[in-house]
């Protein structure tokens with residue numbers, strides 16, 4: 001099979017981009033191609049002024065896609081080309097049938113500056129966890145920054161996907177059974193930013209959740225010294241989005257400084 005035309009990819013040619021991601025999904029990229037992709041993406045990331053990979057995770061229906069949609073708008077406003085990967089590990093069971101419902105970004109489909117791709121597991125979770133970081137690197141080479149990775153739930157597979165982003169956002173909502181006690185293991189540790197969404201529905205519940213999160217953070221300080229901010233949003237009313245963007249930038253600056 002012909003190798004990826006990296007020059008065409010770097011020019012942002014959409015068919016080359018889509019084809020490369022498909023080959024990554026199907027495990028068809030050679031070791032050499034993978035190494036080249038990895039190298040190029042890393043080199044670009046170190047010079048890019050835009051945020052890199054942003055992960056958004058949380059229980060079904062908390063508002064991840066609605067928030068992603070608004071973040072895409074914010075970043076487009078500053079002229080960036082934005083990539084979106086909607087990852088659905090549950091598609092191992094459902095065959096990906098739900099995925100269409102999960103993407104609420106139709107308005108961006110006509111914008112050539114936004115590339116949206118849904119990735120379902122097709123019965124093989126390990127493949128998905130591998131293909132997602134490759135896809136985000138391919139997008140980076142094609143000039144997309146940031147790349148937003150939306151993934152459903154906070155189980156082990158999502159944590160796996162989130163290991164390959166620069167900033168992980170965990171979205172919660174009041175009254176969604178999302179209190180701290182019931183939050184699945186691993187969630188507090190992976191979050192760089194917490195969003196409490198749907199505050200328009202239950203401000204009191206949201207405030208309670210916020211207090212709980214802050215308390216639990218006081219109990220377990222992270223090794224790197226970063227304290228995940230807790231941001232209250234209503235994606236419906238577009239409240240809190242600029243704060244989220246500011247927090248993303250702050251976290252990525254923090255990580256950049258960390259790297260030396």
Ligand SMILES: Nc1nc2c(ncn2[C@@H]2O[C@H](COP(=O)(O)OP(=O)(O)OP(=O)(O)O)[C@@H](O)[C@H]2O)c(=O)[nH]1
Pocket residue numbers: 058059060061062063064065066067101102103104152153197198199200201233234235236237
């Ligand atoms: N009241 C209220 N509804 C919201 C808010 N944000 C999202 N919703 C609604 O919640 C529903 C689910 O939103 P999505 O953005 O699809 O949630 P999601 O987390 O991406 O869902 P899955 O991908 O299926 O897990 C939709 O009907 C949204 O309109 C909000 O801030 N307030």
Ligand SMILES: [Mg+2]
Pocket residue numbers: 064065066101102103104150
């Ligand atoms: Mg969604």
